[in-house]
Amino acid sequence: MIVGERKPLAEIAAMLEPFKKVCVLGCGTCVTVCLSGGEKEAAETVAALTLLWQKEGKSSEANSLTMLRQCEYEYIDDLAAKLSEYDAVLSLACGVGVQTMTTRLQDKIVLPGLNTTFMGYPLEQGVWTENCLGCGNCVLDLTMGICPITRCSKSMLNGPCGGSQEGKCEVSKDVDCAWQLIYDRLIKLDLLHRMETVQPPKDWSTSHHGGVRTTVREDVKLESGQ
Amino acid sequence: MNPASNLQKMLDGGHFAVSGELGPPKSADISTLKHHAEDMRKHVDAYNITDNQTAIVRTSSIGVAATLMQMGLEPTVQMTVRDRNRICLQSDLLGAVSFGVRNFLCLQGDHAMFGNEPGSKNVNDIDSMQLLETVKNMRDKNVFIGGEELEHPLPPVFIGAVVNPFADPFEYRPYRLAKKIAAGAQFVQTQCIFDIDRFEKWMEKVRDLGLHKKVHIIGGVTPIKSIGAARYMQKNVSGMIVPEELITRIKGSEDKKKEGLNICVETIQRLREIEGVAGVHVMAIAWEEVVPEIVERAGLYPRPSLD
Structure with a gap:
């Protein structure tokens, strides 16, 4: 929401x-x-x-x-x-x-x-947390459901920075390190080898950086063009 | 490939390298920095120049590098991905190479909230891993990130990265080094080593993976100037471990500054004994004048002359 x-x-x-x-x-x-x-x-x-x-x-x-x-x-x-x-x-x-x-x-x-x-969800009564930036090019398949773009404070695609300590992000002890979460999840799923691949630079043109975005679906448009 | 720099020559030749670090000021007056550089001239093989360290606005790393080049000294330009997008990073790299810089250290950079412009945008267009690969591809494949070719090949450049054995997840850190090597790192500098036991454990795993044979590992050290400085690093610097026993040792000594230096020299001596450690990087920010003494006491002076 x-x-x-x-x-x-x-x-x-x-x-x-x-x-x-x-x-x-x-x-x-x-x-x-x-x-x-x-x-x-x-x-x-x-x-x-x-x-x-x-x-x-x-x-x-x-x-x-x-x-x-x-x-x-x-x-x-x-x-x-x-x-x-x-x-x-x-x-x-x-x-x-x-x-x-x-x-x-x-x-x-x-x-x-x-x-x-x-954009986020209620973590508990009275607490909401961000988990999607709407970047237009979802990578949640690579990280098995934890978004590094949104939840890593530096939007890193290739693993944790040197500021990750005891599971927390360097910006705040209240923020989980997204890459610690991804690491733990990949171990659990026996997919840790995924972190070995160097992910190339992200194409940000699908995000707001590409300018104002509009989605056009010809299949559901009315003939009148409304 | 010919060595790109004196630092590379030193490391490739199997000599235990020594690099220093210069932190540019919050002004365009770099006279003090030049004095520090001059004072270390005979004691270090190259100088890291920090890139808006801890997200504080300072004279640019590349600007200072130009001055060092004029002084006949060898800079290692630090480049973080925090403040520049891929257009600017690649352009700055070309600019620095154009006047002779050959050593580049690719970093992520501390989050901007730590600095003096906490309201700024954190760019992070690419990450530190991708920056390594970018420099490597520009040099080895003659291409920019977007796929276009450079109009003229890049001369050899020596690509560095940072690694932090004191960050978490600890078990992952050696694999992160492996990934940085795969991305293009030829040398790596570590976060300041105070917890040498943890560093040795990390090195054990690094050796098990054979990584010390694929990259030059340079241990980072910092002389502790005061109890206050130690506490500050312990509490406020991200990704750093300062063991309590070190602080206790300094507290219990008569000459606290001297004890800080003793610890630094002992650390370097221990690092020299560790298989796979190829050099030391002395980060004496705000205490640059002690670098010659540290290097001499650690038995690393005079520096080998390779010309």
């Missing part, structure tokens, strides 16, 4: 400064699951803003709404009429949602209420 974190209230209040009527818009998918931008968080953000504005003697007003996915036009269209009464939308979706909203609702000001942090 896409994981996000709500921006600090002061930053949100500063970006909402010019607006009188604001819709805090939750998103019902990834950010709901990671407890950062769903219905509950939208309501909490409205409550916090209302309190702040009252304290500051401001007349601004905020209400909350939530939709299933801010990253798809059909859901945006369903809500477009309701949003017309607001000066601005504070989106609690990820950056994908904020931009899809902006693209679809050209006359609306849509502002980011979250920092989109990474």
Whole structure:
């Protein structure tokens, strides 16, 4: 899932400064699951803003709404009429949602209420961890399910650097060394010989380094080209 | 192939090599560094020049190498993959070779969060292993990473790597050396050796694999200047082991600096006894003035003249 974190209230209040009527818009998918931008968080953000504005003697007003996915036009269209009464939308979706909203609702000001942090999963209650960078050229077959691009702090493809100690990465004792994990897993699977092969430089052109990416699937496109 | 450098000549000729290390300053004034280089002139075979060590912005390794060349000294240019992509790494290599640099040490580099620009992007376009192979392919196959050919063949260059017997997984480390040799390493320098027992264990496995016959292994040593410095390395430098008994020994001595030097000299003497160790790399960053004394006391002076 896409994981996000709500921006600090002061930053949100500063970006909402010019607006009188604001819709805090939750998103019902990834950010709901990671407890950062769903219905509950939208309501909490409205409550916090209302309190702040009252304290500051401001007349601004905020209400909350939530939709299933801010990253798809059909859901945006369903809500477009309701949003017309607001000066601005504070989106609690990820950056994908904020931009899809902006693209679809050209006359609306849509502002980011979250920092989109990474693609990952819940490690335990209240802890999320990154495990995919979306590089466009998956190597998980080489390392049997542990991504060195994402989980090695130096994205190394050829084994652990000299900073790996007692299973931890040099950047933090809280971060596992991905290559220690890969090493242990390959031993378990009797595939350690895989680490002998010198992996060539990665082609990063499939990642963001190749510029903005678009996937086109001719087989599922509508004839009209929509 | 003809030896690319004095360092290679020394190692290929079976002489126990000695290299020094120079850390460029956080300014363009390299006069102090030049003094240090001059002071070691007769005591080391080549000088490593660090590449923005611990991710701190400093005068570039290649820039300093140009000055050393003018002084008639032999640099080993360190190149990390942290700050440059493959375009820049290959271009810098050509640039350095163009004015006579022949020794290159390929490293990954400490993570940028440790340095004075923690907000910078860590490039890591290729990794240290791939850099070794890149230099080897440029030299031996006349090709860049992208497959295009160099317009003119590269002269011989001497390719180095680093290895850390003190990092984990310990059992894997000799195999990592094997991989670096396969990728192109002709000489390797180790992380500072304080835990010599662990180093010997690593060397045993290295010899079992026959790797000491395929690559020149240069042991890294650092004289401990103070208890504070030892504690700092013990706690803050990634991939380093400083045994507590060393600190206790220095603490219990009358002249702590002298004891630090004694330990360094003893380490070199032990390294010379270990089969497969081809030289020593003295990293006396911020204490460069003691290098001649260390080299002399370790019985490695005068240096053989190979011209």
